Amino acid sequence: MKKIKVTNLAKSREIKSGWFSMVATKATAEAQGFDHVALHIFGEIGWEVTAAEFIQQLEALGDVETIEVEVGSVGGNVWEGLAIYNALITHKAKISMLVTSLAASMASVIVQAAAPGELRMMQSSMQMIHNPATGVWGDQHDHEKAAEALGKIREALVGAYMRRFTGTEEELITMLDQETWLTAEDCVANGLADEVVDVELEIAACLTTEAITKVYDNAPKEFLALIEGSAPEGQDEDNAASAVRMQLVHDTIAKHKQSAAADDNSQDDLDMTEEEKAAAAKAERQVEAKRQSDIRAAFKLHNINGTMDVLMESCIADIDCAIADVNAKILAELGKGSLPAGGAAHVVEDSIDNFRAGVGEAIEMRMGVKKVDHSNEFVSTSLIEMCKRSATMRGIDIAGLNRDKIVAVGLQPGSDFPGILENIVGKEVLRGYQETPEIYSTLARIGTLPDFKASSRTGLGAAPSLPANSELQEVETITVADRKQSIQLATYAARIGLSRQAIINDDLGEFSRMIMKVGQAARRTVGDQFANVFTQHADGQLLDEGAARIFDAARTNTGTGGVPTTASFAQMRTLMMTQSDVGGNATNLNINPRYILCPVALEGQCQVVAQSEKEVLAAKTATTPNTERGRWEILMDSRLDTANAARYYALGDPNVYDTIEVAFLDGLDEPQIQEVDIYDPMGVYWVGWIDCVAQALDFRAMAINDGS
Numbered sequence: 001m002k003k004i005k006v007t008n009l010a011k012s013r014e015i016k017s018g019w020f021s022m023v024a025t026k027a028t029a030e031a032q033g034f035d036h037v038a039l040h041i042f043g044e045i046g047w048e049v050t051a052a053e054f055i056q057q058l059e060a061l062g063d064v065e066t067i068e069v070e071v072g073s074v075g076g077n078v079w080e081g082l083a084i085y086n087a088l089i090t091h092k093a094k095i096s097m098l099v100t101s102l103a104a105s106m107a108s109v110i111v112q113a114a115a116p117g118e119l120r121m122m123q124s125s126m127q128m129i130h131n132p133a134t135g136v137w138g139d140q141h142d143h144e145k146a147a148e149a150l151g152k153i154r155e156a157l158v159g160a161y162m163r164r165f166t167g168t169e170e171e172l173i174t175m176l177d178q179e180t181w182l183t184a185e186d187c188v189a190n191g192l193a194d195e196v197v198d199v200e201l202e203i204a205a206c207l208t209t210e211a212i213t214k215v216y217d218n219a220p221k222e223f224l225a226l227i228e229g230s231a232p233e234g235q236d237e238d239n240a241a242s243a244v245r246m247q248l249v250h251d252t253i254a255k256h257k258q259s260a261a262a263d264d265n266s267q268d269d270l271d272m273t274e275e276e277k278a279a280a281a282k283a284e285r286q287v288e289a290k291r292q293s294d295i296r297a298a299f300k301l302h303n304i305n306g307t308m309d310v311l312m313e314s315c316i317a318d319i320d321c322a323i324a325d326v327n328a329k330i331l332a333e334l335g336k337g338s339l340p341a342g343g344a345a346h347v348v349e350d351s352i353d354n355f356r357a358g359v360g361e362a363i364e365m366r367m368g369v370k371k372v373d374h375s376n377e378f379v380s381t382s383l384i385e386m387c388k389r390s391a392t393m394r395g396i397d398i399a400g401l402n403r404d405k406i407v408a409v410g411l412q413p414g415s416d417f418p419g420i421l422e423n424i425v426g427k428e429v430l431r432g433y434q435e436t437p438e439i440y441s442t443l444a445r446i447g448t449l450p451d452f453k454a455s456s457r458t459g460l461g462a463a464p465s466l467p468a469n470s471e472l473q474e475v476e477t478i479t480v481a482d483r484k485q486s487i488q489l490a491t492y493a494a495r496i497g498l499s500r501q502a503i504i505n506d507d508l509g510e511f512s513r514m515i516m517k518v519g520q521a522a523r524r525t526v527g528d529q530f531a532n533v534f535t536q537h538a539d540g541q542l543l544d545e546g547a548a549r550i551f552d553a554a555r556t557n558t559g560t561g562g563v564p565t566t567a568s569f570a571q572m573r574t575l576m577m578t579q580s581d582v583g584g585n586a587t588n589l590n591i592n593p594r595y596i597l598c599p600v601a602l603e604g605q606c607q608v609v610a611q612s613e614k615e616v617l618a619a620k621t622a623t624t625p626n627t628e629r630g631r632w633e634i635l636m637d638s639r640l641d642t643a644n645a646a647r648y649y650a651l652g653d654p655n656v657y658d659t660i661e662v663a664f665l666d667g668l669d670e671p672q673i674q675e676v677d678i679y680d681p682m683g684v685y686w687v688g689w690i691d692c693v694a695q696a697l698d699f700r701a702m703a704i705n706d707g708s
Contacts, residue, residue, distance in 0.1 A: 019043035039069040045076025051083035067093045075105025088113035104128035120195045121184035130179040166191035367512040383503045390417045407500045418684045426673040432519025440530035445654040448667035454488040493689035522671035529694035535643035551704040561706040564605040566615045569628040572650035572703040579700040598648035599640035606634045646707030657701035665691035
């Protein structure tokens with residue numbers, strides 16, 4: 001077990017903001033910027049300050065080298081937690097995590113942002129993982145939408161855990177369904193932590209039993225007892241006492257697990273002592289106090305001039321009204337402000353569809369995608385005004401809200417505005433993709449794969465020449481050999497977004513350029529995979545057949561080095577036409593090459609060889625006819641220049657011979673776009689991805705001239 005020593009680093013900047021504190025240090029007093037940050041995430045995430053403030057404080061420190069985070073938290077708001085997780089995982093610094101007591105719920109997600117090998121847990125600490133939860137007020141469709149949203153939120157959480165979890169996704173989901181409490185050793189065993197550590201100076205527990213019991217019902221009693229029995233702040237345990245307490249952790253948690261597994265309906269609760277009953281009653285009072293506090297906090301944003309006091313008090317008085325139900329009640333109350341005196345306002349779907357179509361076309365006009373049509377009523381409408389119209393179309397009263405809150409309402413789940421933008425993003429990404437030229441569409445066969453498992457491409461060799469058959473002689477059986485080449489998909493993805501600042505500033509220019517570039521990047525990514533067939537190794541990609549690379553002396557497809565000439569082209573043609581079948585049944589397969597693939601630096605010389613009437617030599621053009629004239633199509637790729645500007649290749653027609661396959665998941669050879677279905681008042685985001693692979697299938701229809 002590794003021991004770490006807790007030291008008090010020299011402070012040059014300290015920030016304390018509710019549930020987090022931050023200490024930034026420099027290597028020297030003269031250094032311009034900070035190089036190390038010590039973070040402490042304690043308490044309930046997001047309740048006292050926002051994740052936005054957390055991120056702003058972190059970004060204000062500049063490019064730091066290391067961030068060490070100590071976590072002791074019961075969790076908190078899922079949106080705030082995901083924002084912190086994403087900020088840490090995308091930070092340039094090396095992230096180290098230490099769970100000092102408990103990382104529960106969203107805190108267990110945040111600690112997964114640690115770099116590989118950098119997630120450590122104190123021996124007596126724990127993690128708790130469970131499903132996200134919410135409350136809904138409304139009809140069947142409202143509940144269905146909430147269930148769908150929760151499912152997508154869980155997908156995001158599963159993605160964070162699966163960066164480390166060593167089991168299957170199904171096993172992880174089972175643990176989430178059961179609200180699983182994991183010791184440090186359990187976490188290491190399941191990949192949710194890298195190492196269990198001890199300390200030379202005991203760190204006092206940053207949590208109290210009250211902080212845990214008021215949030216979770218299933219916390220192991222033994223774990224709570226350990227927190228109550230930890231050393232008081234400012235006092236240290238000696239090594240013997242520490243060892244005893246550590247052993248107690250193992251024994252009591254093991255006992256808890258055995259008890260839970262033996263009988264979920266045990267008689268423990270029925271046989272409670274008076275002390276246990278008193279503790280349970282206290283815990284219930286704390287939960288109720290927390291519920292009332294959360295309800296008041298939820299109403300604070302919308303209860304302008306006390307207009308919602310009655311609703312707030314009714315929610316507080318109703319002990320069955322959970323905080324998750326409150327937001328739906330608030331939204332319903334806000335919606336009442338837009339109802340006419342004669343009754344409810346019914347917006348027909350045709351009106352909403354027309355609104356979405358009109359706003360979508362207006363945005364495309366402002367982005368320069370479509371020609372400006374002044375008959376469109378929204379052509380001069382600002383983005384924030386579109387958010388307003390979207391809210392009022394859905395019966396939401398925005399009177400009294402400032403621009404920040406209007407944008408937040410416009411971006412919330414169920415609003416039309418994010419859906420309008422998603423349609424535009426999808427079209428613009430696709431346009432950027434389609435308008436970016438790549439040579440793989442000419443030189444490779446386009447294929448499809450059904451999933452991400454390793455697959456095989458099987459090819460048959462040639463049949464031997466038919467033997468002579470005399471009268472009444474038995475006809476001989478011939479055999480045809482086959483060959484297999486493995487192929488496996490990979491996913492390439494990026495996230496794009498439109499920030500609340502851009503909406504408030506009515507700025508679509510940068511957004512338009514960005515989404516076009518994402519489409520271009522997707523096409524280049526496929527081109528990169530194709531080029532890697534040649535450039536990832538000097539002799540090309542590794543093939544299953546013969547366990548060698550594409551270009552190998554034993555494969556007889558490597559020409560004598562030299563600059564492009566009539567002779568070098570003719571030599572590669574000869575090498576390909578005289579190839580032998582995989583089963584040895586046939587030689588001289590007469591594979592007719594069609595393309596020369598070359599770096600940009602050689603494109604001019606290759607064109608001369610392909611088009612000159614006279615023979616092209618290394619030094620000059622001869623007077624004899626050029627036998628290679630008109631036989632080749634020249635294609636170039638600058639990626640080859642980066643790898644080796646002297647090499648060039650000959651390839652056969654991919655529609656006739658097995659050369660290279662570029663495959664896509666289910667044949668979807670274009671980037672896919674999906675909105676990140678997680679509400680964030682700071683903006684709206686989409687994920688763009690493409691699933692592809694480029695794989696050489698056979699060496700026989702390719703040849704190389706090393707150029708040296």
